[in-house]
C-alpha cells in the first residue's frame with residue numbers, strides 16, 4: 001500500500017517548494033518564512049563558522065539517514081570530515097541496524113545484513129524469525145515464506161504478539177519483551193542436550209565454542225521459562241524443528257535488537273546459528289532483516305561516527321591514508337570518531353556538545369527516544385538546519401529548512417537488505433525551487449571554501465565512492481552504473497574486475513583466522529523494570545500502512561490508521577483492559593517515567609497480558625517516543641525502543 005500510494009507525495013500540496021528561514025532575536029523566534037536559496041545557505045554557513053570559531057570544529061554536527069542513497073550518505077560523511085572537519089556525524093541507522101551490525105562484525109568479520117539472497121529463504125527447511133513482523137513491514141518478502149511453507153518448510157516466530165507473521169508460524173514463542181537473549185541461550189542449551197550441535201562444523205569453522213558452552217549450562221529450561229514466560233514444551237519443539245532440518249535459517253529484526261542488550265541478543269542468536277552449523281551453508285545461515293530503503297548502503301560509506309567509506313574504521317591508520325588519498329587531503333586532517341546518534345542529540349547545546357546541527361533525512365522529534373528531552377536539546381542549539389521534502393516535526397524546530405528532491409526525482413544507488421547494489425532512476429525533474437541533497441551539500445561546501453573537493457553529479461560521486469571503498473570490507477570498486485543495469489544489481493564485495501558475491505562465508509569468514517567467532521553472552525534484565533507504579537511493559541513498532549516517523553505516510557489520507565480512526569491504536573489484552581475498565585476503542589493514557597501519550601485501546605488476545613504495543617508513527621499527543629527512555633545498548637548505542645515500564649489509565653469512551 002505504501003508503494004502504491006507513494007507517488008501521491010510527489011505533487012502533494014504540503015510539499016516544500018522553497019527554503020524556509022526563521023530569525024531569532026534574543027528569546028524571540030519568528031515563525032518560519034519563505035526565503036531564497038542564497039539566504040538559506042548563507043545563514044547556515046554563517047552559523048557553522050560562528051559555532052566553530054567559538055566552540056571548535058566538532059561543535060557543528062551532521063545527522064544523516066538510511067533513506068539516503070549511497071551517493072548522498074557518502075557525500076554527507078565526506079562533507080563532515082572534509083568541509084566541516086568535524087568528528088560529529090552519525091545517523092538514524094544507530095536506531096535501526098546498529099546492534100545486529102555490531103554483533104555480525106564480531107562474529108563474522110563483516111556486516112552484510114543477509115549474507116545470501118533473500119530468495120534463498122524460500123528453499124530452507126526451517127526458519128526462525130526473532131522480532132520480525134515481515135508480513136506488515138516487508139510484505140513483498142512474504143512470498144518467500146509462502147513458498148517455504150508450500151515446500152514443506154517450517155516457520156518459528158518469536159514475538160510477544162501474535163503478529164500477522166506469527167499467525168503464519170508452525171511454532172510461536174511469545175516472550176516477555178527484552179528476554180530474547182535468555183530464550184536464545186535456552187534454545188542452545190536444549191540443542192546441546194538433544195545432540196543437535198554440528199561438532200564437525202564447530203571444530204573446523206568456528207572458535208570460542210567451549211567458552212559459550214560453559215556459560216550455557218546456566219540456561220536450563222525451567223529457568224528460561226521463568227524469565228521469558230515461554231513454556232518449556234514450546235522451546236523444545238522449536239529446537240527439534242531447527243535441529244532436525246537439513247537446512248535452517250535464523251533471522252533477527254528490531255523486536256530482538258532494539259534493547260539495552262540488543263547486541264548481545266543478536267550475538268546469542270548467532271551463537272545458536274553457529275552451533276547448528278548454518279552460516280556459509282546452502283539455504284542456511286544467520287541474517288538481520290535490514291529496514292530502511294538504503295539501510296544497508298547507508299551503514300557502509302561513512303555517515304557513521306566511527307567509519308570511513310567501504311565500511312572502514314576511522315581509527316585505522318591504513319584506512320585513513322587510503323581515504324585521505326582519494327579525497328586529496330592529508331590523513332592528519334581527518335577527524336577521529338565522534339559521538340553516536342543519541343549521545344550527540346543528548347548533548348546538543350551543552351559544553352563540548354554540538355551547537356549547530358544539520359539534519360538530512362531523519363525526523364528525530366518523532367523517532368528518537370524520550371521525545372521531550374530531544375526537543376529541549378534541539379531548542380538549546382544555536383542553529384538547526386533540516387533538509388526534507390515536507391515540514392516534519394523536526395524541520396518545524398529548524399532555523400533553516402532546505403526543500404529537497406524525492407525518490408522519483410533523482411539518480412543514485414541503494415544497497416538492499418541482501419547487499420545488492422541497485423539503481424534509483426530519475427523519472428521526473430524536481431519542482432522548480434527544489435534542490436537535491438547532493439546539490440545542497442555541495443552548495444554548503446562551496447560556501448565553506450571547500451567546493452573543489454565536491455561534485456553534485458551522482459555518477460561522479462559514485463565513481464569516487466568506488467575508489468574510496470576499494471579494499472574495504474564493503475568493496476564497491478568493481479560496481480559501476482552500467483554493470484548494475486546489465487546485471488540487475490551487483491552484490492558486494494565486488495573488487496575491480498571481479499564478480500559480485502551473492503553468498504558469503506562459503507569457505508571462510510573474513511576474520512583474521514578465517515573462522516566465525518562464538519561470543520559468550522549473559523542475560524541481563526531490560527534497563528527499565530516494571531514496579532507497582534509502572535506495572536506493565538510497553539513495546540513499540542510498526543503498522544503496515546504507516547512508515548517510520550510518518551512524515552510521508554501520514555499525509556496520505558487513504559493510508560490512515562488501518563481503519564480510518566483519528567486516534568492511533570495501542571494493542572492490549574482484554575484481561576488487562578478489563579482490570580482498568582477499558583473497552584474496545586476507549587481513549588487510554590499510556591504513562592512512563594518520561595511522559596504520557598493518548599491512544600485508542602485495541603483489544604486483542606494476540607498480545608501477552610503484561611505487554612502493551614504502541615506504534616511510533618505519530619508525533620504530538622500520540623507519540624510513542626514521548627514514553628520511551630534514554631537507556632542505550634553499551635556496545636552499539638542502540639536505544640531500548642522495545643521495552644520500558646508502563647502504567648495505563650482509561651480517559652474516556654471512544
Ligand SMILES: Nc1nc2c(c(=O)[nH]1)N[C@H]1C(S)=C(S)[C@@H](COP(=O)(O)OP(=O)(O)OC[C@H]3O[C@@H](n4cnc5c(=O)[nH]c(N)nc54)[C@H](O)[C@@H]3O)O[C@H]1N2
Pocket residue numbers: 096130131132133134136137138158159160161163175176177178179180253254255256290291292539540541542543544545546547548549613642643
Ligand atoms: N509498514 C512499515 N514497514 C516498514 C517500516 C515502517 O515504518 N512501516 N520501517 C522499515 C524499517 S526502518 C525497519 S527497521 C523495519 C522493521 O521491521 P520489524 O522489525 O519487523 O518491525 P517492528 O514492528 O519494529 O518489530 C517487529 C516485531 O517485534 C515485536 N517485538 C516487540 N518487542 C519484542 C521483543 O522484546 N522480542 C521479540 N522477539 N519481538 C519483539 C513486535 O511485536 C513486532 O511485531 O521495517 C521496515 N518496514
Ligand SMILES: Nc1nc2c(c(=O)[nH]1)N[C@H]1C(S)=C(S)[C@@H](COP(=O)(O)OP(=O)(O)OC[C@H]3O[C@@H](n4cnc5c(=O)[nH]c(N)nc54)[C@H](O)[C@@H]3O)O[C@H]1N2
Pocket residue numbers: 065066067068069092093095096097254258291292359360361362363364366367368369387388389390392404405406437540541542547548549550551552616624625628641
Ligand atoms: N519507539 C520507536 N522508535 C523508533 C523505532 C521503533 O521501533 N520504536 N524504530 C527506529 C528505526 S528502526 C528507525 S529506522 C528510525 C526511523 O526514524 P526517522 O529517521 O525519523 O525516519 P523517517 O520517518 O524515515 O525520517 C526520514 C525523514 O526524512 C525525509 N526524507 C526521506 N527521504 C529523504 C531524502 O532523500 N533526503 C532528505 N533530506 N530527506 C528525506 C522524510 O520526509 C522524513 O521526514 O526510527 C526509530 N525509532
Ligand SMILES: [Mo]
Pocket residue numbers: 095096097291292
Ligand atoms: Mo529501521
